[in-house]
Amino acid sequence: MPFKPTDSATLSTGIKIPVIANGSWAPSTGNARAEAKDWTLTALKAGYRHIDTAQGYGTENSVGLAIKESGLKREEVFITTKLPFTDHDNVQQSFNESLENLGVDYVDLYLLHWPQFIRFDGTESRENAKAISSPTFSEVWFEIEKIFEQKKAKAIGVSNFSIKNLEILLKSAKVVPAANQVELHPYLAQNELREYCRSKGIVVVAYAPSGYSQVRNDPVIGQIAQEHNVTPNQVILGWHLARETVVVPKSQDVRRQRDNITLPVLSEDDVKKIDALDRGERICNKPDESGLVWGWSMEQLGW
Template sequence: MSLTSTVKLRNDVEMPWLGLGVYKMEDGQEVVDSVKSALELGYRHIDTASFYKNEEGVGQAIKESDVGREDIFVTTKVWNDEQGYEETLEAFDRSLNKLGLEYLDLYLIHWPVPGKFTDTWKALEKLYKDGKVKAIGVSNFLPHHLQDVMKDAEETPMVNQIELHPELHQQQTREFCKANDIQLVAWSPLARGKYLDAPVLKELAEKYDKTPAQVILRWDYQSGIVTIPKSVKKERQQENADIFDFELTDEEIKRIDELDLGEEGRNGPHPDEFDY
C-alpha cells in the first residue's frame, strides 16, 4: 500500500486513501508550493473548496506539476451561499474555471443548508450525468440529511466528508454510510493537534517508531476512512504519508476508539446548529 492506493467508490471511481487538504492555505504562492510539493512526494488527491478561496492556486500547481491530470483526484465543494439548483450549476462553472480544469473528480455539497440542499443535490446529479464530474457527494451531512437527499435522488451520495477523529467518532453517521455504501472522508483528522499527547497515542507511536499523528492517520486507514490532513510543509506532508509500513492490531484500534468523547469531541460546528 502507498500514497497511490485507492478505494473504489460505488460507481467504481478510484479515490486515493490519503490526500492533501488545503483549508486556510493562502491563494498564490503558499498553496501553489504546498500542492506541488505534495504531488512531488506522491500525493494524488487534492481537496479544496469554493469557500477556501484558493482554487486558482490549486489549479496553477496542477498545471505546473509533472503529474498528468488524469492521475490527480481533485475535489472541490459548493459553498452555502451558492446553493440551489441554478446557483449550484453556476458555482460549479466558476470553480472549474478557477481551477482551470475540464472536469472534476469529486464535487461535494459543503454543508446541508436547510431548504436548499435537496435542490443542490439535483444540480450535482445533472453535472454527474453530463460527465462534468466523475463522482458526487456531500460534506457534514448527518443521517437525517442523507435520508432527505436519498428520498428523491437518482444517485445516492458516493462520499460524505465529515469531521472525524479519535475524539469524535460520529458512530451513527459511520454506520449509516457503511449500510448505504457511502465512502467516509475525515476532515480535521488530527483535530488541530489538540490531543496528540494522549497516552495511548504516545505509547503506540513509541512502539512503532512513528509520531502520534501517524498513528491517528493509520487508524483512519485501517478503519476504512479516507483522510485529508493539511500541511504547508513538505517534511510534514512526507510524515503524514509515511503510514503504510506498519499495522495496528485490532486491540490497538479498540484502544484508540476509546478516546471518543461523542459530541464533546467536536471542534467544528454541529451541522444542525450551523449559522447558515
C-alpha cells in the same frame, strides 16, 4: 482489510479515490491562499495524488496551478472540490467557476459542502451567517445531479451530512451520494454514521482527521507513537487506515506531508485502544455561543 497509504478505494460510480488527500484550506489573510500553490506542489512531488479543495477556501486557483506545474497529467490527480453554502441558488454557475479556477474541464468528486444555504449579513463570519430556507438541500442535489449526468464530475457527494439529513436527501435523490466528508478523528469516531453510510454504499471521508493538538497530545496516542517510533499524527492517520476510512489531512510542510503518507500498521490492540477514546467531541466545527454552526442548530444538522 486495512488500507495502505498508496491504496485507492472504489466509489459507487466505479472510480478510484486515493485514500489519502492533502487538504488545501488556507486562511484568507495575507498571501496564505496564493501560497497554497507552493505547498500543494510539494505534496504532489511527495506522492499525493488526491487534493481536497473547495471554492469556499479560495484555493482552487492555487491547486490548479500546482497540478499544472507538477507536470502530472490531469487524470493522474484526483481533485475534490465543493459547492459553497452561499451558492445553493446558483449551482451551475458556481460549478463552472470552480472549473475555471482550477483550469480543468472536469472534477473527480464534487461535494455539496454543507446542507444549509446561507447568506452573510455583513462580514463572512460565523455570527453573520443567516440560514435561508429555499432551495432545500434536496433541490440543490437535483442541480448537482445534472453536473454528474453531464459527466463534468466523475462522482458527486455531500459533506457535513448526518444520518437524519441523508435520510431526507435519499427520499428524492436519483443518484446516491458517492461520499460524505465529515469531521472524524479519535475523539469523534462517527461509528453510527459510518455504519449507515456503509449500508448505503456511501464512502466516508474524514476531515480534521488528526483532531489537532487535543488528540495528538492524548497520552494513549503518545504511547502508541513511542512504541512504533513515529509521531502522534502518524498514529492517528494509521488508525483511520486501519478502519478503512479515506482521510484528508493537511500539511503545508514537506516533512509533515511525507510523514502523513508514511504510516505505521497498527495492531488490533492499538486500534481498540484508540477506538476507546471516542467521546463524540467536535473540535473543528463545533457550535458557537448561540448553539449554531454556520446558521444551523445541532438539531437541524442532525449532529
